Amino acid sequence: xxxxxxxxxxxxxxxxxxxxxxxxxxxxxxxxxxxxxxxxxxxxxxxxxxxxxxxxxxxxxxxxxxxxxxxxxxxxxxxxxxxxxxxxxxxxxxxxxxxxxxxxxxxxxxxxxxxxxxxxxxxxxxxxxxxxxxxxxxxxxxxxxxxxxxxxxxxxxxxxxxxxxxxxxxxxxxxxxxxxxxxxxxxxxxxxxxxxxxxxxxxxxxxxxxxxxxxxxxxxxxxxxxxxxxxxxxxxxxxxxxxxxxxxxxxxxxxxxxxxxxxxxxxxxxxxxxxxxxxxxxxxxxxxxxxxxxxxxxxxxxxxxxxxxxxxxxxxxxxxxxxxxxxxxxxxxxxxxxxxxxxxxxxxxxxxxxxxxxxxxxxxxxxxxxxxxxxxxxxxxxxxxxxxxxxxxxxxxxxxxxxxxxxxxxxxxxxxxxxxxxxxxxxxxxxxx
Amino acid sequence: xxxxxxxxxxxxxxxxxxxxxxxxxxxxxxxxxxxxxxxxxxxxxxxxxxxxxxxxxxxxxxxxxxxxxxxxxxxxxxxxxxxxxxxxxxxxxxxxxxxxxxxxxxxxxxxxxxxxxxxxxxxxxxxxxxxxxxxxxxxxxxxxxxxxxxxxxxxxxxxxxxxxxxxxxxxxxxxxxxxxxxxxxxxxxxxxxxxxxxxxxxxxxxxxxxxxxxxxxxxxxxxxxxxxxxxxxxxxxxxxxxxxxxxxxxxxxxxxxxxxxxxxxxxxxxxxxxxxxxxxxxxxxxxxxxxxx
Numbered sequence: 001x002x003x004x005x006x007x008x009x010x011x012x013x014x015x016x017x018x019x020x021x022x023x024x025x026x027x028x029x030x031x032x033x034x035x036x037x038x039x040x041x042x043x044x045x046x047x048x049x050x051x052x053x054x055x056x057x058x059x060x061x062x063x064x065x066x067x068x069x070x071x072x073x074x075x076x077x078x079x080x081x082x083x084x085x086x087x088x089x090x091x092x093x094x095x096x097x098x099x100x101x102x103x104x105x106x107x108x109x110x111x112x113x114x115x116x117x118x119x120x121x122x123x124x125x126x127x128x129x130x131x132x133x134x135x136x137x138x139x140x141x142x143x144x145x146x147x148x149x150x151x152x153x154x155x156x157x158x159x160x161x162x163x164x165x166x167x168x169x170x171x172x173x174x175x176x177x178x179x180x181x182x183x184x185x186x187x188x189x190x191x192x193x194x195x196x197x198x199x200x201x202x203x204x205x206x207x208x209x210x211x212x213x214x215x216x217x218x219x220x221x222x223x224x225x226x227x228x229x230x231x232x233x234x235x236x237x238x239x240x241x242x243x244x245x246x247x248x249x250x251x252x253x254x255x256x257x258x259x260x261x262x263x264x265x266x267x268x269x270x271x272x273x274x275x276x277x278x279x280x281x282x283x284x285x286x287x288x289x290x291x292x293x294x295x296x297x298x299x300x301x302x303x304x305x306x307x308x309x310x311x312x313x314x315x316x317x318x319x320x321x322x323x324x325x326x327x328x329x330x331x332x333x334x335x336x337x338x339x340x341x342x343x344x345x346x347x348x349x350x351x352x353x354x355x356x357x358x359x360x361x362x363x364x365x366x367x368x369x370x371x372x373x374x375x376x377x378x379x380x381x382x383x384x385x386x387x388x389x390x391x392x393x394x395x396x397x398x399x400x401x402x403x404x405x406x407x408x409x410x411x412x413x414x415x416x417x418x419x420x421x422x423x424x425x426x427x428x429x430x431x432x433x
Numbered sequence: 434x435x436x437x438x439x440x441x442x443x444x445x446x447x448x449x450x451x452x453x454x455x456x457x458x459x460x461x462x463x464x465x466x467x468x469x470x471x472x473x474x475x476x477x478x479x480x481x482x483x484x485x486x487x488x489x490x491x492x493x494x495x496x497x498x499x500x501x502x503x504x505x506x507x508x509x510x511x512x513x514x515x516x517x518x519x520x521x522x523x524x525x526x527x528x529x530x531x532x533x534x535x536x537x538x539x540x541x542x543x544x545x546x547x548x549x550x551x552x553x554x555x556x557x558x559x560x561x562x563x564x565x566x567x568x569x570x571x572x573x574x575x576x577x578x579x580x581x582x583x584x585x586x587x588x589x590x591x592x593x594x595x596x597x598x599x600x601x602x603x604x605x606x607x608x609x610x611x612x613x614x615x616x617x618x619x620x621x622x623x624x625x626x627x628x629x630x631x632x633x634x635x636x637x638x639x640x641x642x643x644x645x646x647x648x649x650x651x652x653x654x655x656x657x658x659x660x661x662x663x664x665x666x667x668x669x670x671x672x673x674x675x676x677x678x679x680x681x682x683x684x685x686x687x688x689x690x691x692x693x694x695x696x697x698x699x700x701x702x703x704x705x706x707x708x709x710x711x712x713x714x715x716x717x718x719x720x721x722x723x724x725x726x
């Protein structure tokens with residue numbers, strides 16, 4: 001960021017007036033995107049759409065449900081990687097915001113249910129409003145975002161690792177809420193979650209009537225497509241935010257708050273926006289998680305479970321492994337952290353008593369070892385994670401020219417390269433949390 | 434009144450153990466600026482060794498306990514020597530994430546090793562003590578006395594010996610300290626050893642049913658997490674703050690548990706932490722970070 005000052009200062013000095021120099025043809029030529037830069041998002045999304053449309057026709061239902069879990073994690077990962085890598089705010093509360101989203105959706109989308117009671121006849125079992133799923137989804141995402149905004153008094157004042165530890169509190173608070181309000185979050189036996197349906201197209205179908213290439217399009221396939229669409233939208237929106245004005249503000253705040261203030265960035269508001277957007281993404285991931293399970297159950301403890309500290313740490317692992325701030329890295333990280341246990345499970349062919357007896361090296365244990373070790377190795381040797389490794393490999397093919405731009409310009413979701421001409425900026429910034 | 438006294442003493446006894454954990458945490462933070470997320474699992478590894486030495490090898494409890502404390506200290510030393518000191522270029526917040534990676538590995542391995550066996554109780558049962566109409570759980574009395582002795586010794590050492598002076602010097606200004614001839618590698622390594630040993634002492638109390646409701650298990654690790662709020666409330670850079678924070682956490686926990694319920698007690702600790710952070714972002718006794726522009 002500091003470099004922008006250095007380069008613009010002489011330009012304004014030479015220019016007769018102090019006008020905005022962005023209309024200067026010379027400047028425009030300098031920042032003009034190449035054809036590849038202009039079209040790569042469209043090309044990428046078309047490829048993504050075709051591949052994601054075709055995959056369910058070839059994959060088995062088990063693989064599809066694993067893929068759906070990975071896509072859920074990727075969407076949550078987008079939110080956290082932005083928060084940590086772009087805005088430089090450490091959060092261990094991602095799973096808490098997922099729970100906010102999951103509870104909100106379930107309450108908004110389902111009807112109130114009552115159970116018979118010997119004394120009063122009928123008592124409220126589960127509270128619900130009964131909105132259409134799409135409205136409930138949007139509502140849940142907004143509520144999760146709002147919850148992130150409510151954390152602003154802490155997230156705006158508390159810095160660095162203090163913030164990470166402070167956000168730990170949210171996991172405990174949400175666990176407490178989910179236990180104390182079973183009317184909202186479900187009793188121990190769980191609360192059914194309404195599936196997604198829009199314009200008569202229902203995701204939860206028992207008997208598929210639709211066939212494509214002789215493949216029955218059942219729930220697994222429909223869920224896959226729905227999640228692929230949501231993931232695509234989530235990616236494009238986040239990429240736009242990171243590329244845009246607010247993304248530059250996040251990076252400015254991350255690198256130097258004082259400098260950002262001087263450059264006209266409202267630091268408190270920028271941090272709050274980062275938290276709001278990140279927790280809205282977590283909320284969406286939470287809804288996606290309960291859609292797949294079709295059941296919302298409170299966790300057994302605040303440390304272990306679907307919306308617990310362990311999940312928050314898995315998301316952190318995902319972000320670190322993928323490369324902090326990189327969206328495509330988050331997808332890869334989701335594949336490693338959330339996709340590995342089922343893959344290992346299939347590869348080891350264990351199952352049965354050995355896998356559940358506790359002392360065995362179950363696939364989950366091995367997957368945890370691998371991602372724990374990956375976190376350690378990545379921090380030690382390549383703080384930019386797999387995104388950084390990918391840049392290095394690309395750099396081997398495109399020669400040294402890329403190195404001068406710090407691997408930021410063309411990494412797709414590490415935008416802002418046009419501004420960060422400083423070669424040390426990219427590597428330096430990534431190591432900061 | 435007698436129940437109030439009982440809850441108070443329970444809180445102080447728990448607080449003493451949290452203070453030990455938080456003190457180790459703060460010493461490590463002061464020396465290396467690394468927030469050690471693996472603190473709980475370093476304690477857990479020591480606790481597991483106590484269990485192995487006592488039940489599988491058959492050593493007397495006191496020897497096994499010492500073995501566990503030494504294990505925790507050595508493990509912390511290894512983490513510092515092999516990982517933290519080798520990754521000098523990484524930002525210290527990144528190193529905190531590295532310790533999260535370590536924590537998942539240690540925790541998963543110990544839980545896997547413990548398996549479905551009964552959670553071993555690491556502390557021999559102590560008879561409850563009666564003073565008037567107040568009955569005190571023995572373990573809380575022992576934990577208070579142990580913590581008092583250890584913390585007292587630590588502060589004497591911290592203020593009077595060469596080691597303490599070099600620790601404080603390094604925490605003040607690392608470059609200046611090393612220019613004055615203080616070997617920063619030794620100081621940081623010893624800080625990790627002390628931190629690990631304190632965690633090893635704390636787990637002896639945490640992994641006992643009369644303290645936590647169960648023996649050595651994932652729950653012990655969850656309880657050890659309370660060292661974070663304890664250290665944060667007091668301020669990460671203050672050793673005195675760690676003691677105060679530990680006692681605040683212990684009291685909040687025991688009063689919350691008695692007057693509301695167990696679920697609320699855990700949350701209350703974190704609520705207190707958030708409240709403190711909102712008003713004092715560096716904790717009660719923490720050094721307020723001043724940034725030169």
